[in-house]
Amino acid sequence: MHLLRIALASLANRRFTALLTVFAIALSVCLLLAVERVRHEARASFASTISGTDLIVGARAGSLNLLLYSVFRIGNATNNIRWTSYEQLAAHRQVKWAIPISLGDSHRGYRVLGTSQGYFEHYRYARSQPLRLREGRPFAADPFEVVLGAEVAEALHYRLGDDLVLAHGVASISLLKHDDKPFRVVGVLARTGTPVDRTLHISLAGMQALHVDWQGGMPARGAARVSAEQARAMDLQPEQITAVLLGLHSKIATFSLQREINEYRGEPLLAILPGVALQELWSLMGTAEQALFVVSLFVVLTGLIGMLTAILTSLNERRREMAILRSVGARPWHIAGLLVLEALALALAGALLGLALLYLGIAAAQGPVQAHYGLYLALTVPTLYEWTLLGAILAAALLMGGVPAWRAYRQSLADGLSIRL
Structure with missing residues (x-):
């Protein structure tokens, strides 16, 4: 106890250097714990990019490819699904709801998703949170209505009632546009921090209306062109879609239905469990995740080395102090x-x-981080793993403190009471 009081008094006597050292260690500890919080939440958020969906069904290809284009809007499907196959899946006794999705067009670099009303009712993300409209309403009977993701509306400065023209294909700059069939913005979704924010949502009828007069990837010419008014009067039921999201009555039936779909004889289909596919995709990014953690460890190590340097630097200045302590019996x-x-x-x-x-930073950034990146950083007590990290930091500090302690131990009273210049 006497040694502790002397140690605190000695630090108080060198308060400026001590405070700088404490602040450097604090910043490194804060960075390490913040990185761990963000890594943990990013992994949880990534795994819940799509939530509540039991199976994703698409044309037979790789499971990661199916996940990427159906959930993250990255890449394209190798093939489509016949509408009759979708109807059979939707009518299956184990299926509670089915959401058809159709991809293929874009708008100024953002993907366009054709879907049904069930998308707004059943799609879930981030721990089963439903989609919410920030303003407006979902698309209705008119095929030329569009609901924007939050990022699309903010980046392109669209408001309710604005008209926009979709482009054929997914390139950011397209020479083939559907100029004759503009869409009107009727709704804007609240920010989710998922690919939904970067998507324009239209009805399947709207997707079909865009291409009723297209053949071989090119628009018809002259009298063969179909106007928007003519398209509204046509039967706009699609013949093909890109993928289907399925919710089941019972989780127990997931694997049996997956096997049944994979063995479907009508056409080659692939059913994947989104959670399993997401974990597989995350594992491919594990190197970057670990690299970020290693960088944080090196930052902490730098702070501790700064502490060691400060103590070692002060040793020569404190030889008189040490000699006095030895002279009084230490x-x-x-x-x-x-x-x-x-x-x-x-x-x-x-x-x-x-x-x-860390907690001050979380309290200040919690709202903006969740709004823009979909990461919810909870103000919870440190986890066992975080306590372990803190314990490891203290143990490392003890080890480093042993270096100047060993040097001081070797110094003898022969150093004298006089100050060395």
Whole structure:
């Protein structure tokens, strides 16, 4: 206890250097814990990009490819699904709801998704949160209505009632546009932090209306062109779609229905479990995740080395102090213990300040981070893993404190009471 009081008094005497050291350790601890929080939440958010969907069905190809184009709007399907196959899936006794999706067009670099009203009712993300409209309404009977994701509306400055023209294909700059069939913005979704924000949603009838007069990927010419008014009067039921999202009555039936779909004889289909496919995709990005963690560890190590440097630098200046302590009866291990306690006190103060900075940062950034990136950073007590990290930091500080302690232990009273210049 006496050594602790002496250690704290010594640090108070060198308060400016001590505070700088504590602050450097605090910043490194805050960064490490913040990275861990973000890594954990990013993984959870990534896994819940789509939630509540039991199966995703598409043309037979790779499971990751199916996941990428159906959920993340990346890439294209190798083939489509016949509408009759979708109807059989939707009518299956185990299927509670089915959401058809159709991809293929874009608008200024953002993907267009053709779907049904069930998309707004059943699609879930991030721990089963439903889609919400920030303003407006879902598309209705008119095929030329569009509901924008939050990022599309903000980036392109669209408002309710604005007209826009979709382009054929997914290139950011397209020479083939559906100029004769403009869509009107009727709704804007609230931000989700998922690919939904970067998507324009239209009805399947609208997707079909865009291409009723297209053949071989090119628009018809002259009298063969179909106007928007003529398209409204036509039967716009699609013949093909890109994929289907399925929700089942019972989770127990998931694997049996998946096997049944994969063995479907009408056409080659593939059914995947989105959670399994998401974990497989995340594992491919594990190298970057671990690299971020390693960088954070090196930042913490840098802070601790700064602490070691500060203590070692002060040793020569404190030889008179050490000699006085020895002259009044302090043993060499007292001197060594004093320096170890100083190192521990600096690391502990830095860890506590780092925790405080972490929670202040989470409280300040919680709303914006969730709104823009879909990451919910909860103000919870540190997890067991985080306590383990903090314990490892304190243990490392003790080890580093042993270096100046060993040097002080080796110094003898022969250093004298005089100040060395």
